[in-house]
Amino acid sequence: MITESPLITQLADASTPAASLRHILDLTPSELNDWVVARGWPKFRAGQLQKWLFHRRVTSFEQMSDLPKPMREQLATEFQLFAAEVESHQVASDRTEKLLLKLGNGETTECVLMREPNRVTVCISTQVGCAMGCVFCASGMLGLKRNLSPGEILEQLLRLQTLLGLDERITNIVVMGIGEPLANLPAVLQVLAAASSPEGLGIGARHITVSTVGLPARIREFAHTGKQYNLAISLHAPNNTLRDKLVPVNDKIGVEAILDAADEYFEVTGRRVTFEYVLLAQVNDEPQHAQQLAQLLRGRCAHVNLIPMNGVSLLPYHEPAAPRTQQFVAILEQAGIPASVRKRKGADIDAACGQLRLKHEKS
Ligand code: SF4
Structure with a gap:
């Protein structure tokens, strides 16, 4: 039996790509660190960001609740989380x-x-x-x-x-x-x-x-x-x-x-x-x-x-x-x-x- 999962709508909604933005997952850990530091955030924010990306199964930057709101907004302005x-x-x-x-x-x-x-x-x-x-x-x-x-x-x-x-x-x-x-x-x-x-x-x-x-x-x-x-x-x-x-x-x-x-x-x-x-x-x-x-x-x-x-x-x-x-x-x-x-x-x-x-x- 084949079923289309209800998750498809949720995933599709979360993934509407903004084609001109970089894919955040293209960055290596050290490039991610550099970005965090270059934007004036303390280094530990890079570790938090990594955790959200790989461990917490989120589909948007907005869901990364322990990152400061301005940082989440910067991320969303510069990167795509899911590009497809x-x-x-x-x-x-x-x-x-x-x-x-x-x-x-x-x-x-x-x-x-x-x-x-x-x-x-x-x-x-x-x-x-x-x-x-x-x-x-x-x-x-x-x-x-x-x-x-x-x-x-x-x-x-x-x-x-x-x-x-x-x-x-x-x-x-x-x-x-x-x-x-x-x-x-x-x-x-x-x-x-x-x-x-x-x-x-x-x-x-x-x-x-x-x-x-x-x-x-x-x-x-x-x-x-x-x-x-x-x-x-x-x-x-x-x-x-x-x-x-x-x-x-x-x-x-x-x-x-x-x-x-x-x-x-x-x-x-x-x-x-x-x-x-x-x-x-x-x-x-x-x-x-x-x-x-x-x-x-x-x-x-x-x-x-x-x-x-x-x-x-x-x-x-x-x-x-x-x-x-x-x-x-x-x-x-x-x-x-x-x-x-x-x-x-x-x-x-x-x-x-x-x-x-x-x-x-x-x-
Ligand atoms: S055509 Fe490419 S993807 Fe298909 S079996 Fe061969 S190597 Fe793998």
Whole structure:
């Protein structure tokens, strides 16, 4: 069952953007400090402001009640708190929630909130569209328009946070929405710093996962942040011939270069790398593909996350039958490669990456 939440009106009202103003979430903590001091306010006001932004789930500067009224007015004159509008808010029967956010110029992006008994995971987007062109992905169908700014990415986290009950908090972040995160690495690093710092959302780096199609130089750069973020590599094929077809950007990279960079990521961070593999019926789900994948990952500290294809009506790919998926898992496990099948969340809404945006853009 899909429902439009009553919160949509409240969120939309709170988010009417004043296009010429800066996004306050684009500022780093030190830029926020500088602004406070430059306007003649004591430094501690910057700390209060941070708390309101990240911890108190407000939707306007006016609600920041322990800041002096003139300061709140200055903030509202110079900044936007939320720059996007909620175009659509879907709630699935498993309480997965998805927002389609309308940015300036009518562009849109998506973010998702997923609830499990002991965790609340949010999935965020990093670009408007995507240039990688994976053939099974709705997000790449319309190409890349631009990178999202740090503020536009952080806004997704904070908007999703406003959907939570008072007894709930975000425990995990997956950067797996629309776009290739490592193609927008400076913005992503600023967002993750805010998400993982105690003054920000306070989510431990080990609870944050960045998913990439596999850009070796950027993986190496990401390895050297000094943080233990998790890395997930969207492999989807066990050889270059097949991967070139499914992930076209692969013909300029190659599986070997990606695995070398993944090895370095593990060596530097000590974090086991996850390899994601979308299972497409009769395309990459043959037993021989599982055997090749096992061969590729043998001896590596790796985990395979199998994702049965989530139907996108415009694409000619399908989910394999359950026994076929189980056979794939069994082959990997027999070869000593840990593997799991991703549980589908929000099956009754357009929760697969880019589906809601695609539907909106097409209409
Ligand atoms: S799967 Fe990811 S990298 Fe590939 S086109 Fe979609 S959003 Fe881009």
